[in-house]
Amino acid sequence: MKNIRKQPTIKDVAREAGVSLKTVSRVINNSSKVKPETREKVLKAIKTLGYRPNAVARGLRIKKTYSIGVIIADITNNFYSNIVRGIEDVALSRNYSMLLANSDEMLSKEKLYTRVFTEKQIEGMIIVPSAGSKEYLKPLLKNVPIVFIDRDVEELEVSSVTVDNERGAYELTKHLIVDHGYTKIAYISHTMGVTTSDKRYEGFKRALYEFGITPIAELIKLDNKTAQDGYRATKEIISSGNRPQAIFTSNNVMALGAMKALEYYSLEAPRDIALVTFDDIKWAEGFRPHLTVMSQPAYEIGRHAANILFKQMDGESKLEKVVLPTQLIIRDSCGCTMIKKNN
Amino acid sequence: MKNIRKQPTIKDVAREAGVSLKTVSRVINNSSKVKPETREKVLKAIKTLGYRPNAVARGLRIKKTYSIGVIIADITNNFYSNIVRGIEDVALSRNYSMLLANSDEMLSKEKLYTRVFTEKQIEGMIIVPSAGSKEYLKPLLKNVPIVFIDRDVEELEVSSVTVDNERGAYELTKHLIVDHGYTKIAYISHTMGVTTSDKRYEGFKRALYEFGITPIAELIKLDNKTAQDGYRATKEIISSGNRPQAIFTSNNVMALGAMKALEYYSLEAPRDIALVTFDDIKWAEGFRPHLTVMSQPAYEIGRHAANILFKQMDGESKLEKVVLPTQLIIRDSCGCTMIKKNN
DNA sequence: ATGAAAGCGCTAACAC
């Protein structure tokens, strides 16, 4: 912060224009009436001085910072970057800025950032909750509106925007079983302990049980953190003596890992094995294989969450748990197109 | 901001602990000596009251907000999200938070956000400059350190972190010409008027001229904004009477569009046509085709930019224009693997 | 080792 020239303040403007502080303040916020010629004088003084209002001082005074905090797992995950985009578009329309942080699924980082953001007096927060107790949030909740996205924390009275993960996974699994007749299905999940992962696994099992299929422990790989983990898990599955007919990955990161593993064994979906995943991977549209997915409306999740947050900041409404629909997008990797060809 | 219980202040803590304001302040910042038992008293008061320091008030006083501003084109573009990740990781290590904004390549949004961020007293900014005059930045530059990333603004004395776009595009084009013997090469660029786009186009042309190849106007589609634009441009190229042997897309967004267009015509790269692009698309690793690319170190760009920014914020160094290396990654889509197979 | 008072830049009462 060296050789930073002192910025002119409202006081300098007042002196330059020969008016009082309050008059300048009035002009800046164009509140109440100011005589046009006075206003002109002030505007001119602002211009010649290059005055810019100090939002920190203003924020301290009016107790409004026009900032919200957003904590997601990892912005390089396209699903989250689309959510963030939805949030920012809403925030912009309200003249709010967004402080962004990545938690990397670590509760410690999540806690750190909620603390920092709160100290910075953000007016609301949108959080993708990591696994682990949310006890630490309780004192905060009285003071700052929070909305959870992607995952819910059921024991907490906090608004959330999610999708029906159990049902989505159930439907996707059912497609594999009913429309393709697969019975030997591998499952690769992301981090357990968060609702997305837990519920999807439940949905998967429900479909299996419903059709009398017993899960094969060897083909179930839970709690993977990175694409690399998904890659390894898939390799184990493929190289086991018990190769499945289909693989279900619980999110886009695992799907990426699984795809690489198939590549490794020169396996093609759906020719050699079927692959479906929760989460769409939109950018892969032009690439092969075309994945059959249970898609989530990422951008809309962000928009909804932001809208709910602003409503709460406005003092309206209290608790709102929104569950957005997922969509089964049948493309090639499940084997549907092969069936068609064979007919 | 309704039913927000008034947060306890340092004053309340002082009263509760029976000490002065300054003593509390000292404990919080653990500056100078405080008698252990006094410190204990204060700590206890902080705990019982649930006191959290107000960073806005602190920021106003010490003129330090521990925040930086980041303006990129679009966070849903994986290239930018990786850059942002690099920035945040450095910022976190310095205890700084990041205000993030998307400019959507619109100068108006860029201007708006630089103004807002400056008013919020961020201590530095990292910007992906949109096309258009950067005159508006001149007054700011004296007051706040700025680092440009991805693209440079040559007429401005501002630090930047970029790659050698001209050379990268030249090398990639040369690969097409020399190693594959292609002479009929289409070019699809993203938004013109920014150095990435302009320089890559120059590099492309230089390679052509060097080998005595005349660019074919019909196959050059400049200034596309979205993947959809790239999709359309590629369709025009394919459906022209003059189908090229290879397509060069100037960034990952255009590559995505081009891939979809190839799909549309059931064309496969490299079997039917070669395709190469500037920017790697890492997540496509498991998908086909495997794109031959000129890769940029996105995360490193972010890290470097943040490090330079912090150096400037510390008052060290002045101007620093860093040019990071790109890397030619030869995979399948250029036709190299086909050549191997044929041998 | 601790306290009193001033002030960061702004806005909200309340005058005039």
Next chain:
DNA sequence: GTGTTAGCGCTTTCAT
């Protein structure tokens, strides 16, 4: 219409 005063929550002289 406009100015004066006080104060947001904190840190920083300067005393003690």
